[in-house]
Amino acid sequence: MRVLVVEDEPYLADAVRDGLRLEAIAADVALDGAQALELLAVNTYDVVVLDRDLPTVPGDDVARAVAAGGDGPRIIMVTAADRLDDKASGFELGADDYLTKPFELRELVLRLRALARRPATGRPPVLERSGVRLDPFRREVFRDGRYVALTRKQFAVLTVLMESAGGVVSAEDLLERAWDANADPFTNAVRITISTLRRRLGEPQLIHTLPGSGYRFGAP
Structure with a gap:
């Protein structure tokens, strides 16, 4: 948020x-x-x-x-x-x-x-993609029925990625939507958060890096 x-x-x-x-x-x-x-x-x-x-x-x-x-x-x-x-x-x-x-x-x-x-128009209150269920109100994430413990920043990044519905999200967009105006555009915070988020979600990988473009969430 x-x-x-x-x-x-x-x-x-x-x-x-x-x-x-x-x-x-x-x-x-x-x-x-x-x-x-x-x-x-x-x-x-x-x-x-x-x-x-x-x-x-x-x-x-x-x-x-x-x-x-x-x-x-x-x-x-x-x-x-x-x-x-x-x-x-x-x-x-x-x-x-x-x-x-x-x-x-x-x-x-x-x-x-x-x-x-309260869901915005056209946006479901609970996000479900590729076996991952994210509840933004309860701040809970499950993958294939398994609870996934996330930090608050990991949760925010995952929310942005899942809301993109398979679209590519740039690092700049992640900084804007999951961080705030004081975020350093040259920081490696996005890369580090994505890396730890991948490990928390487990295999097979659901967050894919598109060199020069950003990140996409979903099955391979």
Whole structure:
């Protein structure tokens, strides 16, 4: 899962980002509405954690832009206002969930995972390919009925590969979707993660390297 945290208080934004990363949730930060729109234009996010009270472009306008994009990221709207009318207007703008400040990071994580449980249009909640069954909500992977223990990063990479439905996924795409904006494009993290993931899944190999192109998941 990749999340955009839109929050104009730098200390809070950094604390939320760092806390999400400890939960293996890739997170980027935008400190105002304009920066949020710029990041949304160039990156793919699963959820936007959106403060309503933002400089440059109000949070409500960011929510409208996300909703107008159709099949875009889900929105968890964050505000200090807890009146029912405020929540109702947020939902009318396209918010999927609502969180009132101050909030516990654990509650945000639970809400993010609850949103991930809801399948996007055309995407099954459980992925099944070549004898591998991946449950994104329960964070469980089985191969031919055998439980496969994975680290959080291995799980994220496998999810991206399986979602590609046999298509080729470049190392750059993996960095973008399983890591976050601070990932070093010259790192060997993708290669190392793929190597350990292959060993965890066992034989015969299901992750194939296409030199110069990337990786493909599926039977040979």
